Structure formats: structure tokens, C-alpha cells
Amino acid sequence: MSISQPFTTSSFALNGIRDDVRDIGASLIREVAHLGMGRDNIVPLWFGEPDQPTPEFIRKAAIAALEAGDTFYQPNRGITPLRDALADYGNRLYGTSLAAGNITVTVSGLNALMIAMQSILKAGDRLVTTAPIWPNIVAMPKVLGAHVATVPLRVGKAGDIGWQLDIDELITACTPDTRAILINSPNNPTGWVMPADDQKRLVEFATERGIWLIADEVYARLIYDGSEAAPSFVPYVTDDTRIMVINSFSKSWAMTGWRLGWITAPCGVGDQLEKLMEFNVSCPAGFVQQAGIAAVTQGEDFVAQSRARYQRARAAIIERLRDMNRIHLPRADGAFYAFFRVEGVDDTLAFAKDLLLSKGIGLAPGEAFGPEGAGHIRACYAVSEGRIHKAMDGLAKFLKR
Ligand SMILES: Cc1ncc(COP(=O)(O)O)c(C=O)c1O
Structure with missing residues (x-):
């Protein structure tokens, strides 16, 4: 027998993998993307x-670090200059008094989420979050043997108020075995932004009950109501609350491929996160952290320009989608996604594959974001207006077939 035979659907080896892991389904977004990758003339949203690509001043900082020989292992929680810079960044944005002790630098927002969850969730615990939601947020607790309960975001009936969370429903969903609440705001896929009053109420409730709050704020700077940043849980992070705020360089500084993120947490908690960093990834790469310092200390113009660019793309996609009879697009003030319902379409995976094969337009099926996403489609509008119009022309033609 060869030592590198591929797995079959029921091999001795495969049967030895944990059920929790085997039960996690493949990404439906990737299922559509794999169908389209390598084809010509695709508009991928x-x-x-x-x-x-990442702006030049950030790339140059990494190149300079590499040329200077910055190729060695680093401290688990990140280098002090970057942790200082991230504390300053938080303080500038939110008027807080964070210090390096509150910051743990991670290898991406995803790694930050996993480390945060590993530090508080054990098998059998319950995590409550909203839905539709980015699928990784539901899969990660399951890898740890925890259960996930979801509370639906709903589209408000009166006027154009868009996606809403009933905060009482979220609170009621927190049974005695609930160990954590995860709030992703601005939200992927809906663009929903949690109002500051609801954040305050949730902090009070969670603190009283001893429940951890994990706030996924990777889209914090992508908000279109004129503010610099969405309402944040960062100001509530103290030694007397149980809050960890997840952030990332991916979205605000166009650094998805670099894999750099951070956690803002109460000071003592960071020492525990440090151990988990050692066992998961050891440390973030040194030259990548130098790029992070450039982004966070010199990147405000870039953040403002990107937001203005996405705001134009957002206006264009809203106008085009609202012109199409069968599309219902609820209002959303954050992130960079249009999440809309297509009348008469239940199976949006089949719809997305058909649209891709016949018109070359790549969208994400709503089912990828849980059953609550069924009937919806997600389009990422962090692209040029030209691409938006090309995608919308194709979609309009496809809907008229
Ligand atoms: C809600 C949410 N959280 C976290 C992440 C992780 O981002 P990264 O791992 O690139 O930092 C993403 C990426 O799409 C996301 O949508």
C-alpha cells in the first residue's frame, strides 16, 4: 500500500477524525467560486x-524589514511597538486609555477569534450570536465542542430602517449554560450596525450574568453615516468586564493576504491569550508586523479614501439593485456588502451557479450564512464602479430571462 493514498469517504483514517470536525460542511461561497476560478471575464463579487492591492507605503515597510533581516521568531503577543501603536490607535478613535497590555497581536482576525474562543469556551458551552452570520463564526465554536444558538436579524417593517436586532430576544436566548455572546457589527453579510444604546444594555446584562462578550469589529471603519468608526465595545474593555474585541488589518487597510489582526482585552487576560498564541501559531511574522505599524500610524488617509470609494460603489449598487423589480435590498450602514432577496428564488446556491455560468457574475449564496440567509444573495461592493455596473448589467439581464 502506498503511504500517501487519498482519503476515501469511509477510510479507517477518516473515521478517526472527530465527528464535530467532519460534520462541518464545505463553504458554499467557495463552491460557487471554484466553479468560476480560471474562467475568463468573470466579475467576482x-x-x-x-x-x-495593499497601498505602497505599507508594502514598502515590509520590504524594508525583510531586507534588514527581520526573519526570526517574534514575541507571542506581537512586538511592543505595534502593540503600543494599536493602543494609541484605539485611544485616538474611541477616547479610551488603552495600553500595550490590552493588546494581543494575532495572525489575522480569524486567528484572533479562535484564540478568544479557545480561552473561554469548553465542550458543552453555549455561544449566542445573530444570524445570518459569517459561517466561520458558527463553525469555530463547534470545533471546540461548544453549541451555537442564533437570534435572527430581521428587516424592519416601518420605512427603510433595514436590518434590526431585537435585543430582548438576544437576552432571552442566553440560557444558564451560555458562556459567550458574539456580536459582529458592522455585520457580514447584512451590513447591520449595532446601535450604541444596545451595546450598553448588552454590556450591563453580560457583566451581571458573567457572560463573555466577543465583539467582532473587523469592519469597524467601514461605516457610511459620516462617522469615523462604528459604535464599538472597545470603551467597555476593563478588568471589571468580560469583553474581547476582535480586529483585523484585512478590511480597513486592504491587507487580506497578510494575515494580521489583534485582540483588545482586559490586561490580565492577555497573558492567557499569549499562551494560546504559542500553541496555535507561535507569533505573527516580524516583517508583517512592521507593515502593520505603517498601516496603523500612517494609514488614516488611506482608510478615508477607501471609505469614500466604497461609499460611491455602495450608492451605485443600491441604485441599480433598487431598480430591479424582483430585488429587495434592506438598508444597511456598514461593512461592504449588499445582502438582498430575490423574489421567487429559494435555492440561491443554484441561482448563484447559474448566474456565474451564464453571465460571468460571481455572487455569494445566502445559504452560506445559515438558514436565516436563505433566499438572499451577497455582493461585495469593495470594487470599482465599473465592475459594479458590469455585474448589475449581467444580473438585470439574467433576471429578465
Ligand atoms: C465577520 C468577519 N470576521 C472576521 C473575519 C476575518 O478576517 P481576517 O481573518 O482576514 O482578518 C472576516 C473575514 O471575512 C469577517 O467577515
């Missing part, structure tokens, strides 16, 4: 990333 399926993944959540800007269509432009």
Missing part, C-alpha cells in the same frame, strides 16, 4: 475583500 463573492469574497469579502477589496479589489485593490
